[in-house]
Amino acid sequence: MKETLPAISRVSRSQHQGGDQKMMEKSNGVVPYRYPSWFVIFASFNMLWFLMFYFNTDAFVSSKNKVQSIMNDYVYGFVSPQPKIMVPLDSETAVPLFGEPIRDDDLVDRFGTDDSTTVSLNDQREAVRQEEVVVSQNQSKTENLPSQTELVGENVSTPKPEEPTQENETEPISDQNKNETVTIEPVSENGSETKTEYPIRENEIEPVGTKPVTGNGTKPITQGDPVTEDGIEPIVHDLNEPVPRNESESDFDQCTGKYIYMHDLPKKFNEDLLIECDTLNKWIPMCPYMVNGGLGPRLVNSQGVFPTNGGWFNTDQYMLEIIFHHRMQQYKCLTLNSSLASAIYVPFYAGFEVIRYLWDTDVPTRDAATLELVKWLTSKPEWKVLGGRDHFLVPGRTTWDFRRLSENDADWGNKLLVLPETEIMAALLVEASPWQVNDFGVPFPTYFHPSSDGEVYELQNRMRNQQRRFLFSFVGAPRPNNTKSIRNQLIEQCLGSKNCKQQDCRNKENGEKPCEDPSTVMKVFQRSVFCLEPQGDSATRRSTFDAILAGCIPVFFFPGTAYTQYTWYLPQNYTQYSVFISEDEVRDGKINIESVLQQFSQEQILAMQEEVIKLIPKVIYADPRSKLETIEDAFDIAVKGVLERVDKVRNDIRAGRNPDEPPRSGCNTWKYRLFGTEEKHDWDHFFEVPK
Numbered sequence: 001m002k003e004t005l006p007a008i009s010r011v012s013r014s015q016h017q018g019g020d021q022k023m024m025e026k027s028n029g030v031v032p033y034r035y036p037s038w039f040v041i042f043a044s045f046n047m048l049w050f051l052m053f054y055f056n057t058d059a060f061v062s063s064k065n066k067v068q069s070i071m072n073d074y075v076y077g078f079v080s081p082q083p084k085i086m087v088p089l090d091s092e093t094a095v096p097l098f099g100e101p102i103r104d105d106d107l108v109d110r111f112g113t114d115d116s117t118t119v120s121l122n123d124q125r126e127a128v129r130q131e132e133v134v135v136s137q138n139q140s141k142t143e144n145l146p147s148q149t150e151l152v153g154e155n156v157s158t159p160k161p162e163e164p165t166q167e168n169e170t171e172p173i174s175d176q177n178k179n180e181t182v183t184i185e186p187v188s189e190n191g192s193e194t195k196t197e198y199p200i201r202e203n204e205i206e207p208v209g210t211k212p213v214t215g216n217g218t219k220p221i222t223q224g225d226p227v228t229e230d231g232i233e234p235i236v237h238d239l240n241e242p243v244p245r246n247e248s249e250s251d252f253d254q255c256t257g258k259y260i261y262m263h264d265l266p267k268k269f270n271e272d273l274l275i276e277c278d279t280l281n282k283w284i285p286m287c288p289y290m291v292n293g294g295l296g297p298r299l300v301n302s303q304g305v306f307p308t309n310g311g312w313f314n315t316d317q318y319m320l321e322i323i324f325h326h327r328m329q330q331y332k333c334l335t336l337n338s339s340l341a342s343a344i345y346v347p348f349y350a351g352f353e354v355i356r357y358l359w360d361t362d363v364p365t366r367d368a369a370t371l372e373l374v375k376w377l378t379s380k381p382e383w384k385v386l387g388g389r390d391h392f393l394v395p396g397r398t399t400w401d402f403r404r405l406s407e408n409d410a411d412w413g414n415k416l417l418v419l420p421e422t423e424i425m426a427a428l429l430v431e432a433s434p435w436q437v438n439d440f441g442v443p444f445p446t447y448f449h450p451s452s453d454g455e456v457y458e459l460q461n462r463m464r465n466q467q468r469r470f471l472f473s474f475v476g477a478p479r480p481n482n483t484k485s486i487r488n489q490l491i492e493q494c495l496g497s498k499n500c501k502q503q504d505c506r507n508k509e510n511g512e513k514p515c516e517d518p519s520t521v522m523k524v525f526q527r528s529v530f531c532l533e534p535q536g537d538s539a540t541r542r543s544t545f546d547a548i549l550a551g552c553i554p555v556f557f558f559p560g561t562a563y564t565q566y567t568w569y570l571p572q573n574y575t576q577y578s579v580f581i582s583e584d585e586v587r588d589g590k591i592n593i594e595s596v597l598q599q600f601s602q603e604q605i606l607a608m609q610e611e612v613i614k615l616i617p618k619v620i621y622a623d624p625r626s627k628l629e630t631i632e633d634a635f636d637i638a639v640k641g642v643l644e645r646v647d648k649v650r651n652d653i654r655a656g657r658n659p660d661e662p663p664r665s666g667c668n669t670w671k672y673r674l675f676g677t678e679e680k681h682d683w684d685h686f687f688e689v690p691k
Contacts (some may be wrong), residue, residue: 255333258643261341261382262328265348269373270325273352280355289315293624294322295449303519305526307458311450311623314518317542319445320430321349321396326624327635338382343646344391346425348373351396354414363407366414374421389659390646391425398431398538399439424660426645428638431540434564434670434687440641441565443619443634444542446549447518451626460613463551466526471499472555472597473528475521475543476536477506486557486586490532490593497594501528525550529605530579530597535561545619553608555593557583559683564670568641569618569634572674577611 273280277287289296295313299306306312315323325347328334335341350370357366377383377391395402395416402416417427423438432439450456474494479485494500503524505515514520521543525531531547532555539560547554556562556578563574571577579600585591600608617631632640652659668678670687 255335257342257647258333258639259335259340260328260331260333260343260345260639260643261335261338262345262347263377263380263382265346265373266376269353269369270321270347270349273349274322280352282359284316286316289319290322293326294319295623299447299518303523305519305522306447307455307462311455312447312518313449315445315447315449317430317444318351318355318396320442320621321347321351321394323445323449323621323624324394324428324635324638325349327621330624330627331639341382342390343642344382346373346377346391346393348393349396350393350402350416354397354401354416358401358413362409363404363411366404370414370416370419370422374419378421386646386649386653387424388421389424389649392428392642393425394428394442396430398540399427399429399433399436400431400538402427403433426642428642430542431538432565434560435689437669440568440638440645441540442638443545443566443569443621444540445621446542446545446619447522448549448620449623450620450628451623453629453631456617456620456628456631459549460616463526463613463616464609466551468527468529470501470528471497472530472532472593473501473503473524473552474532475503475505475515475524476534477504477515484587486534486583489586489589490534493593494532499594521546522550525552528552529609530555532557532593533561534558534583540565548612548615548619551609551613551616553578553605553612555579555581555597557581557586559686560670564674564687566619567673568637570615571611577608577615 274290277290278285280286291297292313294315296315296319297313298310299312299314301307328345328347338344353369354366377388383391399417401413403418404411404413404415405418416422417436417439423436426438426440428440428442430442430444432441448459450459472494474490476487476491478487478491480488491502491504494502501524503515503520505513507513525547528550529552531543531550531552533541533544533547534557535541536543539558541561544554544562554562554577556574557580559580562570562578563580574580579597581591581593581596586593617633618637620633621635622628622631622633649659
């Protein structure tokens with residue numbers, strides 16, 4: 001009281017400034033702050049009425065345990081934060097860690113800075129009650145649905161359930177009885193097992209993230225602070241069981257036919273391959289490219305090429321495996337319940353596995369990991385549903401690194417994509433085979449990985465207003481040992497024209513590698529109207545997508561460089577966005593490239609440039625730590641293509657057709673994908689099957 005009274009006195013004096021006048025009012029009996037007696041009686045009556053009503057509610061007439069429960073909710077749900085472990089990864093050579101599939105399909109601020117969000121026990125109980133109501137409703141809806149055997153027909157047999165071969169393996173999913181249960185026995189880190197049974201009901205949509213953790217018992221990883229300039233952002237492991245999200249029926253419907261299940265592969269098939277990143281490539285140090293989840297180091301605005309708002313990284317062209325894996329972990333319809341999945345993703349880093357042994361090892365060494373992976377996959381119940389036809393993987397290199405046809409040590413690559421088990425899976429590759437129906441071309445990673453729609457729109461507008469000094473350009477090095485290459489002719493024609501810019505990519509005597517600087521490459525593309533895109537070391541080149549990113553109209557000389565490769569991404573009418581000049585005519589000296597390009601009017605050029613700029617969102621991979629709101633990027637389009645392909649497989653089975661023998665296969669696969677026909681075409685000689 002001794003400390004309080006002076007404070008009250010000071011407040012009283014400040015409130016009653018005015019000196020003698022105020023004192024006179026008090027002496028005359030005027031008390032400005034005293035309430036009338038009738039008001040005090042009225043307020044007391046209302047308070048008494050309120051207390052009588054409140055003490056008769058359920059909260060105070062219930063048992064003592066219920067009152068204690070309310071107190072627990074307050075103490076543990078609102079006061080005590082959930083414990084987390086911070087795993088800093090701030091080194092340039094740090095290897096990104098990967099978490100389990102997300103349980104929450106809400107991607108907003110997934111990598112935000114608020115690590116301390118907690119959920120009360122009341123919220124947990126309410127989520128469980130809501131889930132029980134949804135499951136009860138879905139059970140009544142599915143009672144009269146036909147079984148998969150009835151949908152498919154008598155010509156297709158249902159796989160016979162087999163006994164699990166491993167401790168943490170789930171029971172095979174049977175289609176004979178839609179009310180059977182699947183027993184999932186995840187093994188926690190300390191070796192203890194928990195068993196949970198779930199009813200299997202056809203065509204039922206269940207919420208993502210309400211099932212137990214995967215077989216190894218690990219929990220999902222929540223990303224925390226934004227990435228630093230030179231390293232990977234810290235990753236936060238939540239040690240508490242994630243709380244299921246109480247979703248509405250409309251949220252479930254958004255994932256109908258879109259659920260994807262990601263296999264929890266042993267780490268030796270992906271993460272462990274990155275630990276010794278300095279041994280992956282004999283000529284190129286790969287560790288610097290591993291930072292930022294495979295995006296590489298951030299790029300500064302060197303030479304005024306890159307916008308200052310970020311989104312630009314020095315990304316290696318063979319980092320797709322890591323980038324795709326990160327994006328899949330944030331996929332909205334990722335599920336831990338494989339019975340809901342329309343497709344199964346296999347996160348095997350096949351490119352990093354094979355590159356270690358491509359040049360000087362024997363066949364058994366190159367094939368060892370592939371054979372072990374096949375054994376692992378075929379032992380899982382998910383494989384038995386469609387025999388692997390709903391599985392897909394993303395090798396990060398060209399298809400030719402995985403299609404060795406002999407057992408000769410001198411032959412190139414391994415046989416990942418030619419085994420009977422894997423050739424029926426879908427493979428997403430930066431270069432696909434034109435003769436393989438299950439190969440699908442996806443864009444090379446570029447330098448641009450936006451974090452928002454605004455960054456994409458800004459780049460598009462910037463490229464529309466870009467001043468372009470050169471009619472055409474070529475960025476590349478000659479191929480003197482390749483007699484079929486037309487690069488020497490292109491360089492000669494470019495150097496002979498004042499309207500062409502040629503950027504020589506040969507390494508200089510002082511060790512300088514000019515084309516390893518993204519600013520040098522992109523600056524040439526941004527200042528050119530047309531960009532020459534001949535074949536690279538193989539049919540495709542990453543340069544194609546760098547040119548599109550710069551708003552430069554690509555000029556192709558071989559239809560397999562882009563037209564027949566990226567049919568999910570590029571318009572069927574290739575004349576809308578590109579120019580085609582046959583490499584045969586260039587090789588024979590029958591055509592002058594500058595003369596051909598000068599024939600296009602200004603209106604035609606502007607229309608083609610606009611089509612190229614419209615392609616930018618489709619050929620980029622957004623930063624996995626963020627979410628584009630209205631734009632579909634290369635990842636989104638790839639997932640949509642995989643789901644459509646698996647849907648076709650199921651339709652073939654229902655119709656009694658063999659899904660492994662579609663009419664569009666063999667030497668005409670490329671033709672069907674681009675033109676939808678098998679008729680003779682002028683490009684047939686480009687795609688003669690090698691003997």
